[in-house]
Amino acid sequence: MTEEIIIAGFGGQGVLSMGKILAYSGMMQDKEVSWFPSYGPEMRGGTANVTVIISDERISSPILNKFDTAIILNQQSMDKFEGTVKPGGVLIYDPNGIVRHPERTDINIYTIDAADEAARLGLKKVFNMLVLGAFLKLKPLIEPEYMHKGLEKSLPLRHHNTIPENEKAIARGMELVMPKHLLN
Amino acid sequence: MKDIRLMKGNEAIAEGVIRAGCDGYFGYPITPQSEVLEYLSAANTKQRTGMIVLQAESEIASIHMVYGGAAAGKRVMTSSSSPGISLMQEGISFMAGTELPCLLLNVVRGGPGLGTIQPSQSDYFQAVKGGGHGDYKMIVLAPASVQEMYDFAKLGFDLAFKHRIQVMVLSDGAIGQMMEKVELDEEIPRLTDAEIVKKYPWATTGKTPDRERNIITSLDLNPVKQEIININLQKKFKHIQETEVRFERIMCDDAEYLFVAYGSSARVCQKAVMLGRAKGIKVGLLRPITLFPFPSIELAKLAKQVKGMQAIEMSAGQMVEDVRLAVNGAVPVEHYGRLGGIIPAPDEVLNVLEQNFIISKKEKKYEPATY
Numbered sequence: 001m002t003e004e005i006i007i008a009g010f011g012g013q014g015v016l017s018m019g020k021i022l023a024y025s026g027m028m029q030d031k032e033v034s035w036f037p038s039y040g041p042e043m044r045g046g047t048a049n050v051t052v053i054i055s056d057e058r059i060s061s062p063i064l065n066k067f068d069t070a071i072i073l074n075q076q077s078m079d080k081f082e083g084t085v086k087p088g089g090v091l092i093y094d095p096n097g098i099v100r101h102p103e104r105t106d107i108n109i110y111t112i113d114a115a116d117e118a119a120r121l122g123l124k125k126v127f128n129m130l131v132l133g134a135f136l137k138l139k140p141l142i143e144p145e146y147m148h149k150g151l152e153k154s155l156p157l158r159h160h161n162t163i164p165e166n167e168k169a170i171a172r173g174m175e176l177v178m179p180k181h182l183l184n
Numbered sequence: 185m186k187d188i189r190l191m192k193g194n195e196a197i198a199e200g201v202i203r204a205g206c207d208g209y210f211g212y213p214i215t216p217q218s219e220v221l222e223y224l225s226a227a228n229t230k231q232r233t234g235m236i237v238l239q240a241e242s243e244i245a246s247i248h249m250v251y252g253g254a255a256a257g258k259r260v261m262t263s264s265s266s267p268g269i270s271l272m273q274e275g276i277s278f279m280a281g282t283e284l285p286c287l288l289l290n291v292v293r294g295g296p297g298l299g300t301i302q303p304s305q306s307d308y309f310q311a312v313k314g315g316g317h318g319d320y321k322m323i324v325l326a327p328a329s330v331q332e333m334y335d336f337a338k339l340g341f342d343l344a345f346k347h348r349i350q351v352m353v354l355s356d357g358a359i360g361q362m363m364e365k366v367e368l369d370e371e372i373p374r375l376t377d378a379e380i381v382k383k384y385p386w387a388t389t390g391k392t393p394d395r396e397r398n399i400i401t402s403l404d405l406n407p408v409k410q411e412i413i414n415i416n417l418q419k420k421f422k423h424i425q426e427t428e429v430r431f432e433r434i435m436c437d438d439a440e441y442l443f444v445a446y447g448s449s450a451r452v453c454q455k456a457v458m459l460g461r462a463k464g465i466k467v468g469l470l471r472p473i474t475l476f477p478f479p480s481i482e483l484a485k486l487a488k489q490v491k492g493m494q495a496i497e498m499s500a501g502q503m504v505e506d507v508r509l510a511v512n513g514a515v516p517v518e519h520y521g522r523l524g525g526i527i528p529a530p531d532e533v534l535n536v537l538e539q540n541f542i543i544s545k546k547e548k549k550y551e552p553a554t555y
Contacts, residue, residue, distance in 0.1 A: 020190075020363070023190060023363060024190055027188070027190050027365055032365065033190065033363075033364065033365060034362060034363065034364050035190070035362060035363035035364075036358065036361070036362040036363075037361055037362070039215075039216060039301070039302075039357070039361045059364075060451060060454035060455035060457075060458055060530075061451045061452045061454060061455035061456075061530050062358070062362050062364070062448075062451060063358060063448065063451065063452055063527050063529070064455075064529070064530065065529035065530075065531070065532075065553050066529075066531070153190070154190075
């Protein structure tokens with residue numbers, strides 16, 4: 001099993017940290033992992049993306065241009081990455097702020113209303129964990145106990161009190177993910 | 185239990201030098217390698233091992249602090265990225281002239297000039313052919329994973345002191361910034377002053393009545409003596425060429441076509457090998473781990489086996505010259521590179537190999553991947 005994932009959105013949405021939590025959790029479950037960020041001068045407001053690979057085998061290239069799953073969180077990323085999903089692959093996006101929805105018919109497309117839900121909960125910081133929940137519902141690569149360990153590893157000690165709300169958000173994200181276009 | 189962590193390449197080499205008994209780090213921040221100084225500064229090294237970590241006022245100051253530490257027999261290092269390494273060239277040449285061991289890290293970014301902050305491999309010539317003046321070589325190690333960034337800290341120091349030579353780890357922004365699993369070793373204690381006196385009789389550790397003064401200088405105005413110094417340096421480089429070559433063969437045994445690539449390009453090619461094999465193309469990868477000494481003999485052997493070699497570099501064609509020298513016209517050697525901070529994609533480089541060696545020229549030309 002090898003899962004090649006791109007997560008893309010605005011800086012500040014938690015794109016890189018979502019990738020990091022996923023990679024850490026994979027590592028805790030004894031998978032091979034890699035995390036390759038688009039690093040640049042942008043911080044909040046700019047675009048950010050990260051390639052995460054989780055595999056049972058030694059990872060060849062951490063740098064890719066085709067993905068099994070694309071998690072897309074803003075319009076610029078939709079424009080850039082919709083075409084990079086392998087045929088038969090998965091695209092997950094938050095429709096909030098999307099004006100041009102994905103048009104591909106050779107992939108499975110899902111939505112997750114994570115921004116709305118985070119606002120409703122009054123917990124903007126769990127936005128990325130809602131999205132991660134959606135991904136894990138569709139691709140249950142990592143067991144909940146290892147997600148817990150991954151959160152423990154990647155969050156600094158002073159934020160460990162937020163682990164329960166993060167886990168709750170992951171579970172809520174699993175409920176919220178909706179199919180938009182499915183292959184037969 | 186094994187100590188396994190998820191780390192960035194830059195963090196891994198920083199942890200690596202602490203555990204390899206490094207005495208001092210002197211550096212100046214520059215993207216994409218600032219995490220080295222950041223990690224070392226936060227690692228409380230003074231208490232942990234006694235290692236000094238100092239942000240110097242510039243790259244030029246950093247390399248000359250390294251010169252001073254090395255002259256005293258200490259395990260010292262600096263790190264920078266391309267423009268900063270250019271500033272250090274004078275100091276590096278002086279260390280070559282005085283045979284002072286040190287570890288240098290270049291996390292290469294796109295150039296020339298300030299260029300970009302994205303990954304590149306366009307500093308190959310500077311690292312391998314001698315960026316400063318004079319006839320000298322450094323041992324150049326090219327890590328292709330975060331684990332190797334960690335491992336080459338200790339290997340680099342060991343080689344530097346074994347041969348009294350400067351060792352450069354030639355990395356790039358991709359290897360520096362990405363995170364992978366790293367398995368860490370036990371910490372090696374730093375040498376005590378008494379151990380340095382015993383192990384390194386050339387070091388300026390303070391004159392004692394039983395020996396002459398140690399003088400470390402690259403200046404000798406007598407050309408006859410200077411020629412002898414140079415001949416001895418060349419003997420050392422030849423010895424290193426004969427004994428320290430390192431490389432990795434990936435699916436080379438039955439290969440008909442060969443990628444030659446180092447660092448992050450080698451990772452891209454590794455994926456391209458898998459894609460090629462899935463299409464029934466017998467393709468392999470020779471990954472030089474040492475760029476000096478270059479695996480020329482291995483390439484010459486492979487030239488008797490394969491129909492063509494495809495060098496892939498994030499440069500306009502630098503390492504490919506050493507590949508061509510090694511195979512000496514025995515098989516066609518092609519170059520393909522992306523420039524200015526762009527990383528080629530796995531299907532892109534496979535396509536290039538197919539176009540150059542397998543598909544007839546009349547068929548569709550490859551399209552460079554867009555970003």
